[in-house]
Structures are given as C-alpha cells and as structure tokens.
Amino acid sequence: MSQALTLARPYARAAFGIARDEGAFAAWSDALGFAARVAADPRVAGVLGNPKLSDAEAVALLAPQGAGESVTRFLALLADNRRLPLLPEIAGLYEQLRNEAEHVVKATVTSAAALPDAELEAIRAALRKRFGSEVELQTAIDESLIGGAVIDAGDVVIDGSLKGKLARLESALAQ
Template sequence: MAEITTIARPYAKAAFDFALEKDAVDSWAEMLDFAAQVSENETMKPLLSGALASNQLAELFIKVCGEQVNEQGQNLLKVMAENGRLEVLPAVYQLFHELRNEWAKEVEAHVVSATELNAEQQQQIGASLEKRLTRKVKLNCSVDASLVAGVIITAGDLVIDGSVSGKLNRLSETLQS
C-alpha cells in the first residue's frame, strides 16, 4: 500500500495544486472520482496492466470517461497512461480527497454504534468533534450490533472507543497482564 501511495502522491498533489489555482477543486474531485471508478471496472482492469500501448490506452480511457473529464483532466490521464500509472487512480482520488479536506478544514468521522443514532445524538457527536478537532466534521454513521452498547468514532488518526465490547477487551487485557 505504501508503494501505491508513493506513486499516487505526486499526481494527487499536482492535480490539487492545479485545481486550487483554477478554483475548481470540487469539479476535479468529481473527475478523479469518476476516473477512479472507471479504473476499477472489471472490463478496464485487464487493459491497465499493459495490454495496450500507452497512447491507445489513454485514448480508450478518455473515450470511456467521455464528458465527465475536461481537457486538463484528460491531460492528467494521458501522462498517467504514458507512465503506466492509471491503475493507481483510486489512490490518487483518495489522496486528492484528503488534500481537499485539509484545505477546507474538514474531516470525515466514521461513527459505528450498537444501535441507530437519532438526529440529536448525531448532532451532539458532531458538535463535540468539531470543538475537539477545530474542523468542520462530516459524520458517516453505521450500526454494528456486536458492540453491545456505545460507539466507536474514527476521525483521521483519532479513535475513540466508547463501546462496551471495547471496554471488555481492555479489561480482559488488563486482567491478563
């Protein structure tokens, strides 16, 4: 994974810098998301491994993307095809998304709870995280009944495990040591 990230980082950084300069960060995020989905398509995957010449692959990829990718996006795809890097497009999109969130002072928080959270609970969690992280927080909530009760919140490097199963695991580790 580190190798893919290392390969993808310069493309993501260049795309983000260009998008920022042209005040088109959101449109670039959409373009990269679409191109990443195309690269993960089961029909396209085998072609990315070198079955076609780079210029043919770039033309095919751009035709598949159609109007979803503008001229500058097509140029990025051509460069990536020439360097045999189209298969790292999902990582480029992910890194671009992280750069965008950092620039916008936003963070995505994943909240896993034992039961469905109501709107008031989500608002309280969001407000507490915004205060703690000094960023705008977007919550992605899901339910995992195996937690028994409580929540696990993940926001970037921050992990808050307030679940009963997590507490039982920590108690078990303490008793064993």
C-alpha cells in the first residue's frame, strides 16, 4: 500500500496542478473519482492488466463522458506508464490536496444512534473552531459504541464513546 501511495503521489500532484491552473477542481474530482471507481472494480482491473488492451481503449473505458481534453491526456499518460491501477490512490491523494487548498476538513462522526441535526451542527462548529477550516461531516452508526461518539478528522481522532471510556477505565484499573 505504501509503495502504491509513493508511486501515485507525483501523478496526484500533477493532476492537482493542472486542475488548479484550469480552475477546475470539481471537474477533476468527478473525473478522477469516476475513473478510480471503474479501475477498482475487480472485473475492470482484470481487463486493464490484459496486454491486448490498447492505451486508447483503456482511456475510453475509464474516462467519464464529457471529460475534458486534459483529463483524457492525463489518463493516457497513466496508461502509457502502466499506472492505471493506481487510480484509486491518485484520486484519494488528489482529494487531500484539493481539501488542503480549499481549507476543508472532512470528518466522520460515528455514534451509537443517529444524532439530531442540532448536535451535528454543534460538532461541526467545534471542529471548525479547532481546525480553522470548513468542515464536511459524514455520519455513521456503530451500535457497539453503546453511547457517545467517535470523531475521525484525518490525523485527529476524538473518542467520546462509552465503549472507549470503558476501555480506558479498564486499562487504568489493570495498571
């Protein structure tokens, strides 16, 4: 996995640079996201590895309808360098670069039950204050948390769940 990220990083930076120059962050996000989903499909991955598949055919398979010329050329470069299987990593790294440029933090709030909108907005406001950036929240439900929530914002994880508190208490009592 780390080797794939190392190989994908320069391509993601190149895609980001082109998107920045064109002022087309969203279009590139959509195109790379589509190509990454298609390339990650096990059936397509098998086809992409077939030496009989030409680069042009691979690009036609992966490029979304209406993709700009620069996206098509980028996919052709990946095909020429045999890097199409890296598209999921490239798309992920591109999104990280885009979020940094647009000062957006993506966070996931996992709770034992669905949280009311007012609580989610309070969490969003607290995270906005902590990171000094806009915050995009996703929610997930994990009943094993018992209560409370776990907030995962990239490198920062805030565990306010009852399950986490019980685990910390158990650890403290064991010492």
